[in-house]
Amino acid sequence: MITKNLGALLILALWLTCSTSYGQAILEETIIFPLQPEHAHGSSLVALPNGDMLATWFQGSGERKSDDVRIMGARLKKGSKQWSTPFLMADTPHIPDCNPVLFLNASGKLFLVWIAVQANLWEQSILRVRTSTHYAQEGPPQWDWQDNILLKPDDSFYVELQKKFKDLPDHQIGWAGYAPKYDEMIVEAGKDPVKRSIGWMTRIKPTQLASGRIILPLYSDGYNLSLMAISDDQGESWLPSLPVVGRGPIQPAIAKRKNGNLVAYMRDSGDAPPHVHMSESADEGQSWTATHKLNIPNTASVELLTLADGSWAFLGNDLVDGRNRMSLYLSSDEGKTWPKKIRLEDHPKGKGGYSYPSLIQTPDGLLRMTYSYHPQSDQKSIKYVTVDPKKVPLAN
Numbered sequence: 099m100i101t102k103n104l105g106a107l108l109i110l111a112l113w114l115t116c117s118t119s120y121g122q123a124i125l126e127e128t129i130i131f132p133l134q135p136e137h138a139h140g141s142s143l144v145a146l147p148n149g150d151m152l153a154t155w156f157q158g159s160g161e162r163k164s165d166d167v168r169i170m171g172a173r174l175k176k177g178s179k180q181w182s183t184p185f186l187m188a189d190t191p192h193i194p195d196c197n198p199v200l201f202l203n204a205s206g207k208l209f210l211v212w213i214a215v216q217a218n219l220w221e222q223s224i225l226r227v228r229t230s231t232h233y234a235q236e237g238p239p240q241w242d243w244q245d246n247i248l249l250k251p252d253d254s255f256y257v258e259l260q261k262k263f264k265d266l267p268d269h270q271i272g273w274a275g276y277a278p279k280y281d282e283m284i285v286e287a288g289k290d291p292v293k294r295s296i297g298w299m300t301r302i303k304p305t306q307l308a309s310g311r312i313i314l315p316l317y318s319d320g321y322n323l324s325l326m327a328i329s330d331d332q333g334e335s336w337l338p339s340l341p342v343v344g345r346g347p348i349q350p351a352i353a354k355r356k357n358g359n360l361v362a363y364m365r366d367s368g369d370a371p372p373h374v375h376m377s378e379s380a381d382e383g384q385s386w387t388a389t390h391k392l393n394i395p396n397t398a399s400v401e402l403l404t405l406a407d408g409s410w411a412f413l414g415n416d417l418v419d420g421r422n423r424m425s426l427y428l429s430s431d432e433g434k435t436w437p438k439k440i441r442l443e444d445h446p447k448g449k450g451g452y453s454y455p456s457l458i459q460t461p462d463g464l465l466r467m468t469y470s471y472h473p474q475s476d477q478k479s480i481k482y483v484t485v486d487p488k489k490v491p492l493a494n
Contacts, residue, residue, distance in 0.1 A: 344389030
């Protein structure tokens with residue numbers, strides 16, 4: 099009995115220690131608006147020059163099949179603890195709008211990029227963009243300009259598919275000798291200039307390089323892989339990179355190595371077991387290695403960020419099934435190891451969904467993040483969390 103009680107006390111002490119450590123690292127957590135039944139998902143976050151935080155997400159009665167889905171936003175004024183009442187950011191009439199991304203270019207112009215889902219099919223999505231130079235006032239930004247981002251991948255797209263699929267392990271997805279081969283089907287689709295020109299979708303914030311290049315991660319549910327939109331004129335025009343090739347690498351997030359290379363971590367939409375995909379670029383995002391899987395489990399979402407001190411932060415669903423857990427990892431060796439970790443959400447399987455995070459670091463060194471907060475199917479909001487990376491504890 100003494101041994102049993104001692105074991106229980108040790109477990110309690112460990113739990114209290116972890117909870118205290120987590121509590122020290124997590125400085126703030128709140129939902130942006132009260133729980134409500136409409137679907138609210140796919141958030142993005144930006145810190146404005148005046149100290150305000152601006153968040154956006156899509157909201158409506160569903161996703162691609164619901165024509166009432168629009169882009170919403172809210173503002174957290176500098177010094178305030180309460181987010182504003184949500185306001186409309188964009189709405190294409192009679193077409194679902196999804197997956198918004200917010201960012202500032204080097205001159206301080208605010209960009210909102212999102213997708214309008216034509217024909218209610220992800221693979222028919224069109225990239226849309228709005229910009230603003232008047233966004234310091236309360237409420238939504240005053241939009242100065244709007245257009246579509248139209249990409250035109252050339253024949254190098256399918257040539258790269260052919261080349262990089264050969265770099266992957268020999269594994270053809272199909273159930274019989276007469277079944278179509280996954281790789282061959284994707285390459286064949288890549289020869290179609292119409293298919294490769296549409297259906298590219300946003301999810302993660304862009305990466306901006308010292309050269310001035312902006313790299314906006316995109317993915318396709320038609321091809322089930324990724325691509326980057328690249329701008330060398332501060333977002334005035336965009337060109338496609340070569341595809342990021344693998345079997346199911348989507349929704350890339352980018353970190354920068356000290357040697358200048360870029361690393362993309364991606365959600366696994368391929369074969370089991372689901373783990374984070376990784377690819378690397380040595381030419382500022384124009385071409386990427388064939389992906390391979392890391393030892394980080396993954397089902398729904400991935401975010402990645404290079405911090406001011408050179409360390410990396412990973413935020414995502416580190417599970418092989420479900421969205422009931424959201425974890426933050428920190429690495430000081432560019433992802434070789436992740437010794438520090440906290441659970442932002444950790445619930446029993448089937449108890450809620452917490453996914454699609456956005457992660458930034460503000461000048462004060464703190465990590466700011468938003469993610470979909472769905473404790474029940476009819477209770478949904480977007481959660482905002484602030485973490486001090488210096489206080490994230492070592493993983494047990």
